Amino acid sequence: MAIAIATPARLRRKSHARWSPWLYLAPALITLLVWIYWPLVDAARLSFYQWNMLPNSPQTFVGWENYQRIFALPKFWQALRNTGVYILGLLPLAVLIPLAIAIYTHDLPERSRNIYRAIIFVPMIIAPVVAAAVWRWLLDPGYGLANQAIKGLGFDPVKFLSDPDTAIWTVIVITGWKLMGFSTLILSAANANINPTLIEAARMDGAGKWEIIRDVRLPLLSSTVLFLVVMTILLGAQWSFTYINVLTGGGPLGATTNIYYLLWDFGFSTMSVGWGSASAVILFLGFGVIAFVLFRLIDRYSFHDN
Amino acid sequence: MTTDALARPVRVRTAPLRRISSQSGLNTAAGHLLMVLLSIFCLFPVYWMLVSSFRPANAMFETSLWPTQGSLENYTTAIDAIPIARMLLNTLVFSAVSTVFQLLTGILAAFAFARWKFPFDKLVYTGVALTWLVPFQVVMIPNYLLVAHMGLLDSILALILPNIAAALAIMLLAQAMRGFPKEVIEAARMDGASNWRILWEVLVPNLRGTIASLAILIFISTWNEYFWPLLLSRTAENSVIQIGIQMFMTAEGNAWGPLMAASTLASLPVLVIYVVLQRQVVQSFMKSGIR
Structure with missing residues (x-):
């Protein structure tokens, strides 16, 4: 990924060539510095202050107090646990089921594959707010189609979004709905890229259908699978943000609040810049460590199909 | 940030050896x-x-x-309730301007990475790539404060500013430019073309496929953006359609009909793009991974 075009020596001798790359880079780098790197530094600084975001109220230095308070907050641990539930709940929807479907449907004819592909991709381009609105309508306890059907079958209506035990799973399924078709497409593409002679060779050796999947397909798909797992772990809780915000507001009783939503809650509902920034720093460092470990794992454990 | 499998376009599968099995049907x-x-x-x-x-x-x-x-009752109700046309126009300006700028800054930065070796080039590239992993929620408070400080709350300009450059565009374009045959660039250089001309008259026209698919991707994701507008919006006239949809869902109750009408209007442009350019849209999303 990082192989630069070898520069001809003649060019390097010209003195203006030393500045050229920086001129070309400037607009992008300045934007990223102003809107990402500087805010990171600023968030770290603000995490040591107490401030309510009003321009003329004072910023008071409080040291590590924000951090201590957050770690002592049951709400924080609940949000952390929920973040784990989001990730674990999303893995089957964003990785396992798509993997099974991709392997199972690999020998469908080209024409019908294209039609399926066009359809299952649709949720990916639908705006999260629109998705939230439609699911809210489908799942409405009184008039939603889902509950009409459940009532029609003679059961009690389900409070998909207002029951503390159910709400988080509802949000997970909606997040999964957005990703499932897309993951299937990615895995199907990887599956279709497996060299057919490898499969044929295994078959010649007397391998059965399951052995081919277990010993040939799965190992060759492992880098794609691992990539999707990493994305789900790193971004899973983030993807669900809009649905939490629009559908449950983090409730009922904090049951759907994950760590990203907690950040939002601290910063913009309670206007506590210090708490918001401190949890941003905790989140950033936490996920940074996880990302580092996961990308190392990818390097080490993925097989490559040449 | 793409694995090989993702970077490769979906390819027509090579004809499988015919299987003679009663089970296959x-x-x-x-x-x-x-x-x-x-x-x-x-x-x-x-x-x-x-x-x-x-x-x-x-x-x-x-x-x-x-x-x-x-x-069409729901549509007329929705149009009466919020300035939908204005909000759609705002969303269009936000998405189109962000797309153009992200492509511009991306093309320039990618060219620097692909054309030259310079001090700290790898470090700078890594620095760019890492921003792709910074969740927006982590930088939102300082970003909000910065916009407030500039007096730009509740404006489309403020929505656009952080979207002027993005790691994804830079990385995908740099990858494409590195893969471009060096002989062609060298030939243009022999003809006396400056770097600037090589970029705009050789590289960019030849990479228009990549650039177009990137444009689709940026446009659709910006169109669907919700979080940043949510932070900055104060009035309906200055916000985007995604915020408008949200206005039909309140704690007191939902106006289901107008809500579905507004959702349909908000999805229409993206769905039209999808119907017309289905293959390209799918490919551009798959090349870039998820986000």
Whole structure:
């Protein structure tokens, strides 16, 4: 990924060539510095202050107090646990089921594959707010189609979004709905890229259908699978943000609040810049460590199909 | 941030060796069934949005799976309630301007990475790539404060500013430029073309496929952006359609019909792009991974 075009020596001798790359880079780098790197530094600084975001109220230095308070907050641990539930709940929807479907449907004819592909991709381009609105309508306890059907079958209506035990799973399924078709497409593409002679060779050796999947397909798909797992772990809780915000507001009783939503809650509902920034720093460092470990794992454990 | 499997476009599968098995017909049928079920799961909510949006208000709670009578009542109600046309225009400006700028800064930065070796080039590239992993929620408070400080709250300009450059565009374009045949660049240089001309008259025209698919990707993701507008919006006139949709869902109750009508209007441009450029849209999303 990082192989630069070898520069001809003649060019390097010209003195203006030393500045050229920086001129070309400037607009992008300045934007990223102003809107990402500087805010990171600023968030770290603000995490040591107490401030309510009003321009003329004072910023008071409080040291590590924000951090201590957050770690002592049951709400924080609940949000952390929920973040784990989001990730674990999303893995089957964003990785396992798509993997099974991709392997199972690999020998469908080209024409019908294209039609399926066009359809299952649709949720990916639908705006999260629109998705939230439609699911809210489908799942409405009184008039939603889902509950009409459940009532029609003679059961009690389900409070998909207002029951503390159910709400988080509802949000997970909606997040999964957005990703499932897309993951299937990615895995199907990887599956279709497996060299057919490898499969044929295994078959010649007397391998059965399951052995081919277990010993040939799965190992060759492992880098794609691992990539999707990493994305789900790193971004899973983030993807669900809009649905939490629009559908449950983090409730009922904090049951759907994950760590990203907690950040939002601290910063913009309670206007506590210090708490918001401190949890941003905790989140950033936490996920940074996880990302580092996961990308190392990818390097080490993925097989490559040449 | 893409693995090899993702970077490769979906390719027509090479013809499999014919299998002579009595089971394969049954398997294919089961495979079709599986895909049909998945397709219904993926498409039904969108279908239901369309159907609901055309129901007259007095038939809103009907459960027939297809509309028995069509009506534009929900659309007129929605248009009366919020300035939808203005909000759609705002969203269009926000998405189009962000797309153009992200492509411009991306092309320039990618050229620097692909053309030259310079001190700290790898470090700078890593620094760019890492921003792709910084969740927006982590930098939102300082970003909000910065916009407030500049006095730009509740403006489309403020929505655009952080979107002027993005790691994804830079990385995808740099990859494409590195893969461009060096002989062609060298030939242009022999003819006395400056770097600036090489970039705009050789590289960019030849990479228009990559640039177009990147443009689609940026446009659609910006169109669907919700979080940043949510932070900055104060008035309906200055916000985007995604915020408008949200206005029909309140704690007091939901105006289901107008909500579905507004959702349909908000999805229409993206769906039209998708219907016209289906193959390219799917490929551009798959090349870039998820986000």
